[in-house]
Amino acid sequence: MTPEQRLAELAIRHAALAWLDQQRAKGKEVFSQADTSGVVLAGQTMRLMPTQQGIWKPSQLQAALSIRTVYRPEGSTRPYDDAVGSDGLYRYKMRGEDPDHYENRALRSAAVARLPLIWWLGVQGGGYSALYPIYLVGEERTALQFVVDISAVPQPDIVWPAAELDLDPAYRQRLTTVRLHQRPFRAAVLRAYETACAVCSFRHGDLLDAAHIHEDAQGGRPVVTNGLALCKMHHAAYDRHILGITPDYEVRVNEAVLHEVDGPMLRHGIQEFHGRALMVVPQRRSERPDKPALDARYQLFKAAG
Ligand SMILES: [Zn+2]
Numbered sequence: 001m002t003p004e005q006r007l008a009e010l011a012i013r014h015a016a017l018a019w020l021d022q023q024r025a026k027g028k029e030v031f032s033q034a035d036t037s038g039v040v041l042a043g044q045t046m047r048l049m050p051t052q053q054g055i056w057k058p059s060q061l062q063a064a065l066s067i068r069t070v071y072r073p074e075g076s077t078r079p080y081d082d083a084v085g086s087d088g089l090y091r092y093k094m095r096g097e098d099p100d101h102y103e104n105r106a107l108r109s110a111a112v113a114r115l116p117l118i119w120w121l122g123v124q125g126g127g128y129s130a131l132y133p134i135y136l137v138g139e140e141r142t143a144l145q146f147v148v149d150i151s152a153v154p155q156p157d158i159v160w161p162a163a164e165l166d167l168d169p170a171y172r173q174r175l176t177t178v179r180l181h182q183r184p185f186r187a188a189v190l191r192a193y194e195t196a197c198a199v200c201s202f203r204h205g206d207l208l209d210a211a212h213i214h215e216d217a218q219g220g221r222p223v224v225t226n227g228l229a230l231c232k233m234h235h236a237a238y239d240r241h242i243l244g245i246t247p248d249y250e251v252r253v254n255e256a257v258l259h260e261v262d263g264p265m266l267r268h269g270i271q272e273f274h275g276r277a278l279m280v281v282p283q284r285r286s287e288r289p290d291k292p293a294l295d296a297r298y299q300l301f302k303a304a305g
Contacts, residue, residue: 001062001113009062013116013133015041016048016065020118020130027195027205029187030127031120049120049128055095055103063109064117067092071122071184088172089137090148090180099141107146111136119150121180124188124224125287131183150179181222186210192282193229199243199251200269201279202231209235213293224282225290233269243270244301247291249278252298254305 001009019039023031036048050056050068057064069092084090095103110117116133123129131153138147189210196203211230214220228245230238237243244252253274260266281288 001109005062006113006115009113009115011042012044012046012061013065016118017116017132019048020132024130025206029129029183029190029205030123031130032127048118053095053103054093055107057103057106063113063115064103064106065110066118066120067107068120068128069122071124073124084173084176084180085147086169086173088169088176090150090176091140091143091145092136092148094139094144094146097144099139099144107136108139111139111146116152119148121184123184123191125191127187127191129184129187131180150176153179178216185222185227188224189227189229192224192227192284192287193280194283196229196280197231197234198228198245198278198280199234199273200231204231207232211235211238213289213297220293224287226293228289229280233265237270241301241304243273244298244305245278245289245294246298247295249281249289249294251276251278252301254301256305 016039019041023035028035031049033047033049033051038045039048044060046058046060046065047056048066050066054068055064056066056068092107094107095101098104109115114135116135119131119134120128121131131150133152135149135152136146137149139145140147186209190205190208195205195208197208202208208229208231211228212220212222213226213228216222220226228238234243238245242254242257244254246252251273253270257266258271258274
């Protein structure tokens with residue numbers, strides 16, 4: 001790839017990432033094939049997602065633009081045997097058995113030219129969420145896989161202390177896994193709750209979180225039944241055991257906080273929800289919060305009170 005070609009590649013990729021930023025700013029978390037087709041980037045119309053296989057190189061580009069991993073329920077057969085290595089970097093399987101298949105060459109070109117790519121991750125319930133920018137930082141030919149670095153993906157919700165990563169490979173490995181699952185988890189949970197806080201039904205997507213019931217740090221799984229869509233206020237209150245949720249989907253407020261006297265935020269935002277049912281639960285029964293997980297968390301709330 002000539003330096004001029006590389007600059008052209010970067011211009012189109014930056015336009016693609018800016019387009020995704022705009023979509024996310026509008027609250028869009030889940031993308032379909034159709035959503036990402038016919039996008040105009042730096043004057044060229046293209047598709048951002050592969051239709052058939054996992055690797056996508058638009059005809060206008062010299063190198064691959066995106067990769068895709070379909071959603072796989074835990075315990076099912078995996079279409080790709082991808083995994084996080086002990087170095088905290090992800091492995092993405094090559095197409096087929098030939099490292100020089102044209103799709104693998106397209107990925108190699110992106111690695112050599114250090115071009116940013118988009119990773120489409122399947123969301124529970126359908127569609128894909130976009131993880132970007134990601135970089136391919138190497139390949140392991142005998143294992144037929146590329147090495148993927150996702151540390152440039154902005155994710156303000158999780159702690160990512162770069163300085164300590166070198167000290168503890170296991171920690172780095174775990175953080176990569178969390179980072180990878182966070183966005184599709186959020187997308188799946190917000191879809192299931194129709195972008196509304198379970199406690200108060202507040203509907204501004206940018207002020208909503210996908211909270212874990214069994215906490216992430218304690219090994220909670222990134223599945224919808226282990227999630228709750230909560231506004232920032234109720235998420236923080238839930239994490240600090242100011243607010244609890246019973247296995248019967250009712251809200252409880254910490255005894256001391258319940259009797260505190262403060263302004264309207266405390267009264268209307270917290271105290272008035274005590275004893276009420278959750279305002280929003282997923283339509284599909286199979287996506288509603290897992291009762292044993294809620295109960296375990298509710299016991300922690302009671303013990304903290
Ligand atoms: Zn709320």
